Amino acid sequence: MGIAERQASSAGRASGASAGTLRRAERPQRITAAGVTPSAPADPRPAIARAYRFERARRSLRLEHRDEHRRAQRRFWFTLAVLVGAVLVIGGITVHQLQQLFGI
Numbered sequence: 001m002g003i004a005e006r007q008a009s010s011a012g013r014a015s016g017a018s019a020g021t022l023r024r025a026e027r028p029q030r031i032t033a034a035g036v037t038p039s040a041p042a043d044p045r046p047a048i049a050r051a052y053r054f055e056r057a058r059r060s061l062r063l064e065h066r067d068e069h070r071r072a073q074r075r076f077w078f079t080l081a082v083l084v085g086a087v088l089v090i091g092g093i094t095v096h097q098l099q100q101l102f103g104i
Contacts, residue, residue, distance in 0.1 A: 098104065
């Protein structure tokens, strides 16, 4: 590769014409119906009603999740208490049997 070729290739890279350079894509144009602007709906009431339904559903799901979490906590602590009680009972029976067996 000669000096002239190197200078030509570096000039091409400087101007952004090399194969590795990406150009920015253009934004697509909006397609609209004649006389209708896409930014504002004709009647906002359905959108408002939809937003209220959405928020009510979110609140309902949040309350259901909270209640389910509380029930899960109660189940956990109840199960833990039963297991601890069972361990204490079995431990007491074992100690009593050992005392009878070895006369301690």
